[in-house]
Amino acid sequence: MVINKIKITFLVFMIILIIIISANNVYSDSENKYNSKKTYVLILNRTTLEDIYSMNNLLTLINEGSIGLMNTRGLYGYDGPESYITINASTRCYANYSTTEFFNININEKKMNEYITATGIKPRNYSIANLKINKILKLNKNNKYSPNIGALGDCLHKEGLKTAVFGNSDTADSFIRTNCLIAMDSKGLIDYGNVDNVLIEDKYFPYGVKTNYNKILNELKGINKKASLIVIEEGDLNRLNLYKELLSDEMFIKHKKKILQRADEFIGDLLNIIDKNNSRMIITSPNSGEKIEGGVDKLTPIIIWGDGIKSGIVTSKTTRRQGIVSNIDIAPSITNYIGINSDKFSGERIESLEYNDNLSFIKELLKRTEFISKIRYSTLSIFCILTIMISLITTSLVLIEYRLKSIFKNVIIFSLILILTTPITLLLMSLFKIDNIYAFIVAAVAFVTILTIMIYRINIKNRILFITGFTYLIIIVDIISGGNLIKFSTLGYDPIIGARYFGIGNELSGVLIGCMFIFWALILEKIKRRYFILIFLIYTIVLVIAPNYGANLGATLSLIGGTIYFVISIYKINLDFKTITLFLLITIAFIMGFTIIDFSFSFTTSHLGKLVTSTINNGIKTVYDVISRKLYMNIKLLGVTIWSKVLLVNLICLILLIRFKNRKLKTLFKEKNNFFIGLTSALVSSTIGFITNDSGVLLASIANIFILNSLLYVTIEYTEETNTNYIKS
Secondary structure, three states: OHHHHHHHHHHHHHHHHHHHHHHHHHHHHHHHHHHOOEEEEEEOOOOOHHHHOOOHHHHHHHHHOEEEEEEOOOOOOOOOHHHHHHHHOOOOOOOOHHHOOEEEOOOOHHHHHHHHHHHOOOOOOOOEEEOOHHHHHHHOOOOOOOOOOOHHHHHHHHOOOOEEEEOOOOOOOOOOOOOHHHHOOOOOEEOEEEOOOOEEEOOOOHHHEEEOHHHHHHHHHHHOOOOOEEEEEOOHHHHHHHHHHHOOHHHHHHHHHHHHHHHHHHHHHHHOOOOOOOEEEEEEOOOOEEOOOOOEEOEEEEEEEEOOOOOEEEEEOOOOEOOEEEHHHHHHHHHHHHOOOOOOOOOOOEEEEEOOOHHHHHHHHHHHHHHHHHHHHHHHHHHHHHHHHHHHHHHHHHHHOOOOOHHHHHHHHHHHHHHHHHHHHHHHHHHOOOOOHHHHHHHHHHHHHHHHHHHHOOOHHHHHHHHHHHHHHHHHHHHHOOOHHHHOOOOOOOOOOOOOOOOOOHHHHHHHHHHHHHHHHHHHHHHOOHHHHHHHHHHHHHHHHOOOOOOOHHHHHHHHHHHHHHHHHHOOOOOOHHHHHHHHHHHHHHHHHHHHHHHHOOOOOOHHHHHHHHHHHHOOHHHHHHHHHHHHHHHHHHHHOHHHHHHHHHHHHHHHHHHHOHHHHHHHHHHOHHHHHHHHHHHHHHHHHHHHOOOHHHHHHHHHHHHHHHHHHHHHHHHHHHOOOOOOO
């Protein structure tokens, strides 16, 4: 009996022991699962691509890892603390230098008490705290993106993982510790690090101090196995930028070369304490790069090296551009590598693509991207001014029924054709890798002139048909083939601005709307197969909304609205409550269907998918914020952009034509009813686009260029046919 009791007791003891050991193993496995993987973020602020060529250790990292360009935009700009805090937050965020008061509270009781007084939180086992965390929260209270401040730090702390920060950019009279913004959690806390005592005096450096790399390296060894995220600020480059106004160009260059050499040596030393098999290093500049010869690079270099990184270039689903990522992609890249949830971030993880001679590729990409960005505004401004002038002159002549001599009439017609062919010219110009502004001007003028002359030689009745059809076809083919023309067109999107990186932007959506309905309306006069045309209209809508192609929800809504009007008009459908409800349900079902496809089958998430995901995670407030942001942007653009003037002039010209040439237009449209349907469908579509897009004024303006100029051209053409003498040779 006693023996049985002993056996039972022993058995129970063994079971408990096994459970404890198993639990410890599970805990250890969980701990190892995370803590075995580490990410080092080295900040070389104000670094440009050209700086890299003088840094041998960094060149070795690039050869072994991946390099790319990073958009540094924060909430408002590309500089200062907002670019740092955006890396950490769930989306674009704002901070200023007065909010970067981070101190080592573990060794400074006074700062510890200040933090407790401000937040009511007693930080246990934390080394660094932000005394102005509440100010950051207040600055972002009305942020239209509704960011989660310190999202990266929160994700790590939620899983019991630790963060660390070393270095600063302090000057003689100010604390600049923006690097801490990358690692802090929503309470402004960081586990380990040193931001107070990391400088040494050197009277030959800006502000008489420089970063003590040896101290950072020694302290890193102590926490290397404890922290999963380690952020290091080089600091001297930032101080040099702040000191720049006191230096001659020669001394600025001299100091920068010396600082870059020290930073490169530090990278070499850092590699000696990093285990490449379970670590990654991200080297980047959160702020715009400062060029030695003057000027800035708003796209800054980003290098990723280490575990799982290929030798090549970076990309992400945020940009879908080879070689370009966004600063909002860094945080999800870190959490994804460590293996924790990253759903709260608006960015996507950075991936590496194999590519030989990656640095040369990125250099060429930066050169071309910056050139397109540089000439974009001036090119489009010239186009807008020409459009306004030609529209006003031609409309005035039509209104006063001025008798023109043949040569003057031909000049007017030629000018209308030139305006209508300019958008497709600007798109096709991206076929040529031109990086000189004068060469671009000559090539663009020559291209549009030759194209206009070719179209002018076509039969007068088919010119608008050819222009709209050719433009429509090229845009559709480009969308299907990956948008290679759009990416490097002045009518495309600008990665430096960072509003859109892929799909079809609002400018070309306006071109598409203006061309599509007019083209198919004119085709309808020739083939009479309405179902055939309807198939192409639906196919175009599918392409524009598809996440892997156009990925533009606002333009899709515009096209759906215009197509519904087009169908109602050509089939002469009576509009009643039942019909309106049916079309509305079809529209909702169509968009919901593509939302499901986006989530279930698409390799990349579109803006629509992100909107739905954000709404699920954050509630209906997300939709409200998006609508508010779109309205705000449209109101803002109406006041500042030249496109608003183009739209206003076009609408005034249309109103004047309708008001004073009503009878003649009725006669024209009675004979050319399909053309009238095409114009009004485009007008309906552009109006919806104006409302549903955050830069809808661009879309509406460009669409109305095609509407007005096509109307003016056909009016002149019809006048010749009927011999009604208000523009006649």
